[in-house]
Amino acid sequence: MPRRIFAVAAVSLSIAITVLDSSMVNVALPGIARTLGITPAAATWLLNAYQLTVVTTLLPLAALGEKLGFRPVFLGGFGLFGLASLGSALAPGFEALLACRILQGLGAAAVMSLTAGLIRHIYPLKQLGRAIGINAMVVATAGASAPTLAAAILTVAPWQALFAVHVPASLLGIAIGWRFLPDHVGHGRPFDWASAALNVLALGLFFLGLDLLLHAPLPALLLVGCALGAGVLLVRRQLRQPAPLLPVxxxxxxxxxxxxxxxxxxxxxxxxxxxxxxxxxxxxxxxxxxxxxxxxxxxxxxxxxxxxxxxxxxxxxxxxxxxxxxxxxxxxxxxxxxxxxxxxxxxxxxxxxxxxxxxxxxxxxxxxxxxxxxxxxxxxxxxxxxxxxxxxxxxxxxxxxxxxxxxxxxxxxxxxxxxxxxxxxxxxxxxxxxxxxx
The missing domain is CATH 1.20.1250.20 (MFS general substrate transporter like domains)
Incomplete structure (x- = not known):
């Protein structure tokens, strides 16, 4: 039981940090735009790039976790998130900050994609609902407290502190996870890089098309059409796979x-x-x-x-x-x-x-x-x-x-x-x- 408690603590900490990050950065966007001398529209890409990276890499990273094992991919993603958070806090300009946000999104995607799989291996099936309930409670609590926490930090420190606070939390989560997360042996089959690329292309073009829909409908429809084409190719490829990246x-x-x-x-x-x-x-x-x-x-x-x-x-x-x-x-x-x-x-x-x-x-x-x-x-x-x-x-x-x-x-x-x-x-x-x- 104590081992399970610490394993759940590592997973819950990772969930809380990734949920807090998006909401806290949203509060700080006006200040970031002023400090870096960029337009509000450009500043929103600090959110968009993060979200786009997360949504396009969730399934490939879940598949990588099934190949290599959940624990190493989860901890690697947690470490990348913490390292990119440090880079965001130290970024000298917009371009460097944007690059770090993309890396943060990649780390967050590894964490998000494997959280549920880890919970499935931490808890027996008869207690799975209780475990998922704890997960949802952490998400809701972190989401509710994020604006207040961000406001409190910004009253005593610059916006860089919003990224810096993730570094010690990530180190703590990695230390607990390294010791207590269950070992999960991956299947060892070759990773399907072509399917991963098609997945990124299909979802990335689709969401970019949706973003442009009201402002530039013709380019938006072109992007959505290309996304659908990539999606069809992806599905056809997945139908032949024993453990497909897109879980058909x-x-x-x-x-x-x-x-x-x-x-x-x-x-x-x-x-x-x-x-x-x-x-x-x-x-x-x-x-x-x-x-x-x-x-x-x-x-x-x-x-x-x-x-x-x-x-x-x-x-x-x-x-x-x-x-x-x-x-x-x-x-x-x-x-x-x-x-x-x-x-x-x-x-x-x-x-x-x-x-x-x-x-x-x-x-x-x-x-x-x-x-x-x-x-x-x-x-x-x-x-x-x-x-x-x-x-x-x-x-x-x-x-x-x-x-x-x-x-x-x-x-x-x-x-x-x-x-x-x-x-x-x-x-x-x-x-x-x-x-x-x-």
Missing amino acids: DLLRIRPIAVAVAASVCAFSAWYAAYVSLPFLLQGAGISQAGTGLIMTPWPLGMALGAPIAGRLSDRIPSAVLCAAGMAALAIGLGTVASLPLLGNGLLIGGLMALCGAGFGFFTTPNNRTMLGSAPKARAGGAGGMQATARLLGTTSGTTVVAICFQLAGTDGPRASLLASIGFALAAGLLSLVRFRIR
């Missing part, structure tokens, strides 16, 4: 396939709501500080709901919990959309807690289905697929918000909220389908 073998398992589709819809719902709600609240006359206070119960509700759902998912069918969670999210968002917002801060805060708890009730059991339904030898592929579904969902949610804002004008935030409700209902219905095919 796992997608043949119907509960996993449905859980992946539901995950994309649920994360689309979450991110579309989370991005549009501040615009909706502030558009109704609520202050920026008031908006922050009203939305704080969302991650707190998730931090409470996720571990409870994790324990329940070891005894109750995951599909039932997932459907109930998405119903709670849809009801909460629908009530917010129909209320007069000004003067109802406490009620809206309570609805935010309901939304967060509902999302927590979905993610933990759904992730348990993805990991628990996969063969243990393919835990790395299942974990990479889980992380990729999450990023596909958040990116889709952001794109939907941008389209709603462009087409609906001042009604864009409310239209985005309605789209979020639609995504939540779709995720709930998919979960019920999974219950029928158990």
